[in-house]
Amino acid sequence: MNSVIVRVLVGSLAWAAFAQEPSSKGVNFYSLAREVQLGQEAAAALERALPVVHEPKLDAYIAELGSELAKYADPQFVYTFALYDDRKPVAVQPMAMAMPGDAFSADPGEPVAFAGGRVLVPLGLLASAPNEAVFAFQLAHAMAHISLRHSARLASRQQLATMLTKGLEAQKSSFPGQLPASQAGFMSFTFTRQFELQADSEAVRIMAAAGYNPEAAIQYLGGQSPPAQTSDLASMHPTSSQRVETVRSALGSLPARAYSPASGRFAEAKALAASVR
DSSP states (O other), X not given: OOHHHHHHHHHHHHHHHXXXXXXXXXXXXXXXXXXXXXXXXHHHHHHHHSOEEOXXXXXXXXXXXXXXXXXXXXXXXXXXXXXXXXXXXXXXXXXXXXXXXXXXXXOOOSOEEXXXXXXXXXXXXXXXXXXXHHHHHHHHHHHHHHHTTHHHHHHHHHHHHHHHHHXXXXXXXXXXXXXXXXXXXXXXXXXXXXXXXXXXXXXXXXXXXXXXXXXXXXXXXXXXXXXXXXXXXXXXXXXHHHHHHHHHHHHHTSOOXXXXXXXXXXXXXXXXXXXXX
């Protein structure tokens, strides 16, 4: 077959896959075993570069809370947690197989979720959490990224974008379905934002099932300000209003129930997190 026709065919198929509506069941080039392996390797490499905090009471608290949330997350993953001191400067590059997509390119503000189950939590997140329900939502959001396999799906789409760009460069001419590199980058941002909203929706389900009132997530997100350094179009994160709308929608689909109070250990853990030096 003519090489030009092959490039057009491959490019068109890749474009069709890349242009799919963002979905938790969309394109994924990675087997589950490979995804877990890469996530574990990336997490281990990052932990060697971060000031990981080893405080027995904090480790026990976050493991207990994470274990309770994990009862309602995808059981094919083992969720483990580690705290790191985000008050200390670190020089690390954005990590592969991790969410959010721009982790460490801006001020730490949320846990970093690695494919396979590892979650690295900024110490300041616990120290500044207004209540345990909000902290549970933040952990559940990270766990949702893992259970929805967002890191592998994002990596797969980035591979598709690279395939298309290289194909167009080799072709040296345009053809129907052409995807400029700038458009591919824009669509990557679009998928990342949609993945963030999917994680919010799943996090609401997880925290509610674990007994935490998801209204706390609405109150928390409603008070957040959008990042000042990027425009909405260039941001990997949805706006606060979009997140609140997503959480409200997810909350509306939950059965009515009474929510339990905090575990009783949050206040001690929060104070300890603030005092760690």
